[in-house]
Amino acid sequence: MSTPVLTSLLADLADDFREPQFLWQVATVAVCFALAWLSSRYLKRLFTGGDASSGMVHIGVQSFSRVLMPLLSVVFLAIGKEALARWQHTHLLTLLFPIMGSLAMIRLAFYILRKTFVREGRIGSFLAAFEKLFAGLVWLGVVLHYTGLWPDLIDTLDSIVLPVGKNKISLLSIIQATISVIFTMVIALWASAALEARLMALPNAHSSFKVVMSRVGRALLILLAILISLTLVGIDLTVLSVFGGALGVGLGFGLQKIASSYVSGFIILIDRSMSIGDMISVDKFNGKVTQINTRYTVLQGLDGAESVIPNEMLVSSPVQNYSLTNSSVAMWTDLTVAYDTDLDSLLPLLAQAAKSTERVCQEPGPSAYLMRFGADGLELRVGFWIADPENGRSNVLSAVNRAIWTVIREQGANLPFPQRVVTLAQSPAELARELGAKS
Numbered sequence: 001m002s003t004p005v006l007t008s009l010l011a012d013l014a015d016d017f018r019e020p021q022f023l024w025q026v027a028t029v030a031v032c033f034a035l036a037w038l039s040s041r042y043l044k045r046l047f048t049g050g051d052a053s054s055g056m057v058h059i060g061v062q063s064f065s066r067v068l069m070p071l072l073s074v075v076f077l078a079i080g081k082e083a084l085a086r087w088q089h090t091h092l093l094t095l096l097f098p099i100m101g102s103l104a105m106i107r108l109a110f111y112i113l114r115k116t117f118v119r120e121g122r123i124g125s126f127l128a129a130f131e132k133l134f135a136g137l138v139w140l141g142v143v144l145h146y147t148g149l150w151p152d153l154i155d156t157l158d159s160i161v162l163p164v165g166k167n168k169i170s171l172l173s174i175i176q177a178t179i180s181v182i183f184t185m186v187i188a189l190w191a192s193a194a195l196e197a198r199l200m201a202l203p204n205a206h207s208s209f210k211v212v213m214s215r216v217g218r219a220l221l222i223l224l225a226i227l228i229s230l231t232l233v234g235i236d237l238t239v240l241s242v243f244g245g246a247l248g249v250g251l252g253f254g255l256q257k258i259a260s261s262y263v264s265g266f267i268i269l270i271d272r273s274m275s276i277g278d279m280i281s282v283d284k285f286n287g288k289v290t291q292i293n294t295r296y297t298v299l300q301g302l303d304g305a306e307s308v309i310p311n312e313m314l315v316s317s318p319v320q321n322y323s324l325t326n327s328s329v330a331m332w333t334d335l336t337v338a339y340d341t342d343l344d345s346l347l348p349l350l351a352q353a354a355k356s357t358e359r360v361c362q363e364p365g366p367s368a369y370l371m372r373f374g375a376d377g378l379e380l381r382v383g384f385w386i387a388d389p390e391n392g393r394s395n396v397l398s399a400v401n402r403a404i405w406t407v408i409r410e411q412g413a414n415l416p417f418p419q420r421v422v423t424l425a426q427s428p429a430e431l432a433r434e435l436g437a438k439s
Helices: 005-017 022-048 061-084 091-117 125-147 150-159 171-200 207-233 237-253 256-271 311-316 343-355 394-411 428-438
Strands: 161-164 167-170 279-282 285-292 296-300 306-310 319-321 329-337 367-373 378-386
Touching (some): 022 061, 022 091, 061 091, 091 171, 125 150, 150 167, 161 171, 171 207, 256 311, 296 311, 306 311, 329 394, 343 367, 343 378
Antiparallel strands (some): 161 167, 285 296, 296 306, 367 378
16 A cells, blocks of 8 residues: 555655745745735626626626635645745645645535526525535545545456446446536536526527527537537447437327427527517417426416416417517407487597506507497497506406496486387286186
């Protein structure tokens, strides 16, 4: 077994401590930490002092500041070690370098994981447990390095061979392959999350364009990560041609509906037939579009209920979009007045009552019309427009009806009941005599 690194370093440090030149190592370490601290504070002020949405470097600077101090310490320690090694020993810097490097690795991993998987500032129990496990493994690696057991552990893992079909793979190769796959996938997801945050911050881009580009970017980055990880593992990418053909056949037959919904989702986002916030109606569903995902779209009705609509239905079925080019919606209410009503004075008052109601558009303004001569009276219609149907239509219709009712009462207009004329074939007296004769 090799001599423990920590024992050797401590022995060398004890020898250096008896020499005056040891103070140069202490001074170099102090200068490196001071420069790292000052640089991290300067970079933090530099990136957070301006507009946080003005560039890619501003994404997550506040949380990345925790990574800067140990990361810059590693950089300055490496520079200081290289410069000081020309004149004397650097055992103190050699001792501190793995510690600060491990701390920088842990904080950088925490930063990437939280930027990738944390939503709305809440860290899940699984992610918290994984962070503790990762930190423990890193510090365990530092301990194995200092005790000199790291080479022995590598040799032991390499000597353990597991049979996989006709081949044999060492446990070390399996661990390395797993780490490479996880590393590339996490980096791809982190890069896609950063790209999505940057795209969503673009002020002049359409929301559908932002969603399309973020989804396409995520898919391409994940695909690239898979290809890189397979290459690192040592899998020949030519074998994927057979798998790709089988997958295509499966999508064509068994997963036809799902594949159609995924393709329809990209079509909806690209052609901009609807966007988040639009009021639409499809089949028996209607409401406000709150989410446009790759496979489905979520509609929130005016009653609060959410409907999950497959994107295939939105492409293959007729869709009413109340806010595609103009969010204004026409509404009306009908009423019947008596035939002796003065329409010349009543119709303008009805239009003015609707116009004075909140949320009713002033341009084009409300209008009142005589629609037909009904059996019970004159049938009138008051039409108007609203510009915010997402806030509900029943409430504004009720407000207009109440304003109209106030005008009806002030003008003394009569809203007649249905009237019917009944003609008897026989008089009551004749009908009574006929019934008496039968009895």
